[in-house]
Amino acid sequence: MSRYPQVCDAATAAQRAFSSFPGLHMTPREWLHITTLMAGPAEAITREQMSAMVSAARARLREVPPVPVFIEKVLYHAEAISLGVQPAQALVPLLDAVRSATRTIIGPGEASDSSPSSWIPHVTVAYSTAEQPTGPMISALGTAVPRREVTIDAVTLVVQWGPERRWDWEPVGTACCAATTGK
Template sequence: MSPLPTHMRDRWQDRAEPAPGQSTVYWHVLLGDDSQVRAAAAWAQEQLAGISGLHLTPLRWLHATTLVAGPTEEISEAHREAMVAEVRRELAHVSPVPVTLERVLWHPEAIMLGVEPQRALDPVQEAARRATRVATGRDQVNEAQPVWTPHVTIAYSTTGQPAEPIIAVLGRRVPRHEVTVDALSLVVQWGPEREWSWEVVATVKLGMGVNASGP
């Protein structure tokens, strides 16, 4: 996501995606109900509204992808139930995490808002990894980069075009918004990515056991 791209490309041109009726299991931090996240994303999307070749993320489904667990053909309903139970144990003593959205991250296939501090959500991702490993017996690899960069995607590129005019419109930062991440969700995404056909299996709150042993 750095340095700035010179050219945008179609995210889905050569990307393998589930066919209709097929699905993939993800751990997401769902943020569509957070007024601060919606405000930050809406402001950015308003700046981009006149630009063709972009698919804007529906505000309802704003999220930070935490882990791609795998296809439902390999992760059964029983696996998913076990994953949720395990992540609930993992996150019981992880307190809600304050983060900010301000910096714009640029990629040839997407425009994102960085979740900062960048390492603040590492305990949440580690919980998702461990829970998935315990429940399925498999190690999962995030589809992005080896070092996870938590972000909220506000737009996906759907065509090839120069990046500079788009960067000039939005810039490197949006008005700063403060957010508290307090839950992690297991989601089944049906069919192609941009259809936004999502099934929320469960949402697990952070820190539910933090004060369990206190006075």
């Protein structure tokens, strides 16, 4: 998300609002992300397949223009607090390109198969580590942050080694959208 500083700033502001609450694990700034697709267990995908997925995604995303979206809505869930990315439907071409690239390389059975209509793009700012009432958190931040507009112009394949909250992540490669392929 470092290429999207306005998103990082919104997430940081939300995290500040929650800093006094126990039972929350804040997403480190360098690992703020929108999960597009879970390809499968890292151990089940070879380095060659990872490189091939990035190459296939690059080829497909060359046909997809960058996508203007905004974050504003705060999403409260028992497992996490996130900032919603809207309009979700605008990001479906990126999801489709990534899904197609992944399935081409590792097959249709591995990649998680949530339909675009059930996919809720979001940036998780904090994960719940304890059960607690949401009322005080909603009072601290509200249900919206100041609107931040951003243009999503790339997707990065990241390998997650071990549990998510350990943040042992490894970027493998980035695929850029049509107008940004030269960046």
